[in-house]
Amino acid sequence: MDVSRLRALRGPNLWSRRTAIEAIVSCSEAECALDRLNGVEARLRARFPEIGELRPSGHLQPVSMAQALELAALRLQAQAGCAVSFSRTTATVEPGVFQVVVEYSEEAVGRLAFELAEALCRSAVEDTPFDLAAALARLRELDEDERLGPSTGSIVQAAVARGIPYRRLTRGSLVQFGWGSKQRRIQAAEMDRTSAIAESIAQDKELTKKLLLAAGVPVPLGRPVSDADDAWAAAQEIGLPVVVKPRDGNQGKGVTVNIETREHLQRAYEAACEISSDVMVERFIPGHDFRLLVVGDKLVAAARRDPPHVIGDGRRTIAELVDEVNRDPRRGDGHATSLTRMRIDDIARTRLAAQGYTPESVPPKGKRVVLRNNANLSTGGTATDVTDDVHPEVAARAVAAAQMIGLDICGVDVVCETVHKPLEAQHGGVVEVNAAPGLRMHLSPSYGKGRAVGEAIVADMYAGQDNGRIPVVAVTGTNGKTTTVRLAAHILAEQGLRVGMTNTDGVYIAGQRIDTGDCSGPRSARSVLMHPDVDAAVFETARGGMLREGLAFDRCQVAVVTNIGSGDHLGLNYITTVEDLAVLKRVIVQNVAPDGMAVLNAADPMVAAMASSCPGRVTFFASDAQVPVMAAHRATGGRVVYVEGGAIVAAEGRHEHRLPLSQVPLTRNGSIGFQVENAMAAVAAAWALDVDWDIIARALRGFVSDAGSVPGRFNLFEHRGATVIADYGHNPDAIAALVRAVEALPARRRSVVISGAGDRRDEDIRQQTEILGTAFDDVLLYQDQCQRGRADGEVLALLRQGLQGARRTRRVDEVRGEFLAIDTALQRLQPGDLCLVLIDQIEEALAHIEARCRQAATEPAVLETA
Numbered sequence: 001m002d003v004s005r006l007r008a009l010r011g012p013n014l015w016s017r018r019t020a021i022e023a024i025v026s027c028s029e030a031e032c033a034l035d036r037l038n039g040v041e042a043r044l045r046a047r048f049p050e051i052g053e054l055r056p057s058g059h060l061q062p063v064s065m066a067q068a069l070e071l072a073a074l075r076l077q078a079q080a081g082c083a084v085s086f087s088r089t090t091a092t093v094e095p096g097v098f099q100v101v102v103e104y105s106e107e108a109v110g111r112l113a114f115e116l117a118e119a120l121c122r123s124a125v126e127d128t129p130f131d132l133a134a135a136l137a138r139l140r141e142l143d144e145d146e147r148l149g150p151s152t153g154s155i156v157q158a159a160v161a162r163g164i165p166y167r168r169l170t171r172g173s174l175v176q177f178g179w180g181s182k183q184r185r186i187q188a189a190e191m192d193r194t195s196a197i198a199e200s201i202a203q204d205k206e207l208t209k210k211l212l213l214a215a216g217v218p219v220p221l222g223r224p225v226s227d228a229d230d231a232w233a234a235a236q237e238i239g240l241p242v243v244v245k246p247r248d249g250n251q252g253k254g255v256t257v258n259i260e261t262r263e264h265l266q267r268a269y270e271a272a273c274e275i276s277s278d279v280m281v282e283r284f285i286p287g288h289d290f291r292l293l294v295v296g297d298k299l300v301a302a303a304r305r306d307p308p309h310v311i312g313d314g315r316r317t318i319a320e321l322v323d324e325v326n327r328d329p330r331r332g333d334g335h336a337t338s339l340t341r342m343r344i345d346d347i348a349r350t351r352l353a354a355q356g357y358t359p360e361s362v363p364p365k366g367k368r369v370v371l372r373n374n375a376n377l378s379t380g381g382t383a384t385d386v387t388d389d390v391h392p393e394v395a396a397r398a399v400a401a402a403q404m405i406g407l408d409i410c411g412v413d414v415v416c417e418t419v420h421k422p423l424e425a426q427h428g429g430v431v432e433v434n435a436a437p438g439l440r441m442h443l444s445p446s447y448g449k450g451r452a453v454g455e456a457i458v459a460d461m462y463a464g465q466d467n468g469r470i471p472v473v474a475v476t477g478t479n480g481k482t483t484t485v486r487l488a489a490h491i492l493a494e495q496g497l498r499v500g501m502t503n504t505d506g507v508y509i510a511g512q513r514i515d516t517g518d519c520s521g522p523r524s525a526r527s528v529l530m531h532p533d534v535d536a537a538v539f540e541t542a543r544g545g546m547l548r549e550g551l552a553f554d555r556c557q558v559a560v561v562t563n564i565g566s567g568d569h570l571g572l573n574y575i576t577t578v579e580d581l582a583v584l585k586r587v588i589v590q591n592v593a594p595d596g597m598a599v600l601n602a603a604d605p606m607v608a609a610m611a612s613s614c615p616g617r618v619t620f621f622a623s624d625a626q627v628p629v630m631a632a633h634r635a636t637g638g639r640v641v642y643v644e645g646g647a648i649v650a651a652e653g654r655h656e657h658r659l660p661l662s663q664v665p666l667t668r669n670g671s672i673g674f675q676v677e678n679a680m681a682a683v684a685a686a687w688a689l690d691v692d693w694d695i696i697a698r699a700l701r702g703f704v705s706d707a708g709s710v711p712g713r714f715n716l717f718e719h720r721g722a723t724v725i726a727d728y729g730h731n732p733d734a735i736a737a738l739v740r741a742v743e744a745l746p747a748r749r750r751s752v753v754i755s756g757a758g759d760r761r762d763e764d765i766r767q768q769t770e771i772l773g774t775a776f777d778d779v780l781l782y783q784d785q786c787q788r789g790r791a792d793g794e795v796l797a798l799l800r801q802g803l804q805g806a807r808r809t810r811r812v813d814e815v816r817g818e819f820l821a822i823d824t825a826l827q828r829l830q831p832g833d834l835c836l837v838l839i840d841q842i843e844e845a846l847a848h849i850e851a852r853c854r855q856a857a858t859e860p861a862v863l864e865t866a
Contacts, residue, residue, distance in 0.1 A: 073102040477563045488681075491682060619639040728842055754772065
């Protein structure tokens, strides 16, 4: 068994809406049926009993090693605690080769699961040991490292429940919510709106106290100290007992409370110095430690925190009691679990000594033994929810403290006897204000009910029903994608929106190109969704990107499918038939938002059939209003776009909007059929986004088919009285559409310049020139820069084969190089001729043609005598 080409499908994809790892798995003839491998299935179960049933109920086909690998990769993750449930194995057209797809919750964990599953399967085949416990431990450890912590995770879960998209920007806790101009970012429990100054103030304990005093918030007396002697002097000034803590610490590190002796203070000062060189001494406030969580201008949760402690049973030592407490499955290392394990370290030994104990002491039954003075969960403390008990004045003081410092999410630490009474009435006070507070104690308190703090944070970022989304239009199909994308983006820009656009020419933000090349994949789309200056996005969504990574978005507002042509990219990546291609292109339709719209070509049966897969509504378009599926759709009140009386008509029920084709320059008064279809698709997309009809009409009038607006899409030039058309048509359907458009234009003689992409099937390359041979007098073949795996001259030979027996073509020539071919064709042109140039290097070729046409305009004509 050979596992190759692992791909991470990071968005909705051909197989499902879930993130998944896709692998190509090659099996020997024997490995295609486990029954032929004596004892392998039994050995597989012995090594991993939880692999489950290999043969689904009623499944009569033999089970291959690829399917065993699939189930092992899925169930290893599940056993490690990952929330995964989807997997699939599909046979390809190649014998013994399978596509194996397994869901993952964290990409690195999914990849490791494949690696371990392969090792498990090999051990079963070769009858060698497999350490299941070690494998699961690796997966658990990696999952804990990769997944979001409980605080950030709770916010992300709340956002997902609201339908707000998110994306992790790092392996840590930096997360973006929303898209484009509606994006917000958090890092753990800290918002992008919080200033660095506010965070800096919260780190400075002395400055925090000064500001809180100015706001009327009670705080303990205290001051910074320079050394241990000064600390004792401060304690004498303030009055014992005192608290010693780092001036800029967090999570209770280096904090010692209830100090009454100089010896204790000396140790406390040394502990604080390990955290920070700046140390403070404050008055000790007796009472309980409370954490109040403020989000925006509201108190959303409160918890009483108790220091790590054990209760004696008269039999076991303190160390044994700690071990017993740490067996609680809620306790773990770090912040991944709701509680943290208690530790017996130097700080704990010092606190035990103050109580007359060592870790080996056996405390009396019922005796409460404290291991630390501070009550932070990160040091093993516990939390009890008291949200419903907080007095309104206590809540008001907490909110005032957060707002005085400038924190949008703030953990306010209060020490007092009870939160039932105002702080002033019981000599309580705010002892600390925390930026990016931990949320664990509120989400899963040790006692009491958890609070929806993630929802509160999300509600503060996005008011009401705002889901952080901008309109997203996804366009796919075989031909017409780029023009439809550009026209749809132009219409939205006319509405005043800053539009992000991706296509095969680049990435554009508000009309400015920020990246070049073929940018029709998910990476480019993700970059647009991350850009803060984008109010709407229009994406060309090519098949390659969907196969490599899936979609860049979880759902779109509008999905446009222009057509499903034959002969484009078939035979690549196991997409071998037009039906396979339609299933792939259908992915964007399946991921339309429930309140969104699919815009489908009713004249293409495969596209029209996608309507049943759309979670939202459907708009059909076709030049002929009587296409049966469209007529039926209109009869039931659905939206349709068609051509009638020289106008594009958009109809819904009895309501119609007419856009005269004479005012749509892209279509040349409706004479270019494929541009009419592109215009209808773009109009339907804009209609789905409720763009005003006057804006749509104005945008159509201002959009022309030149090299600036739609490079490589039926760009017209004039060369000494002859017409030159440059187009990027590169498959039989596109060629046929171009021929129909060219035949509508008058010409004395027609010539065509063409090459072919080597990564198409032989029959697809031949078919292109078969079509051209019926409409052109002269054909000039050229070999482009990249043969894409073909031998030198192989593509040209296939193109020549397509011209054998051509009905119209009488002259066929070959040249090497695109620009030489263009020059040769232009030199032959006479007034009244028409030349179609099928370009390969779009920008360079267009610039070359434009330069030659400008040059010709200033030189006398030279008649060709050859």
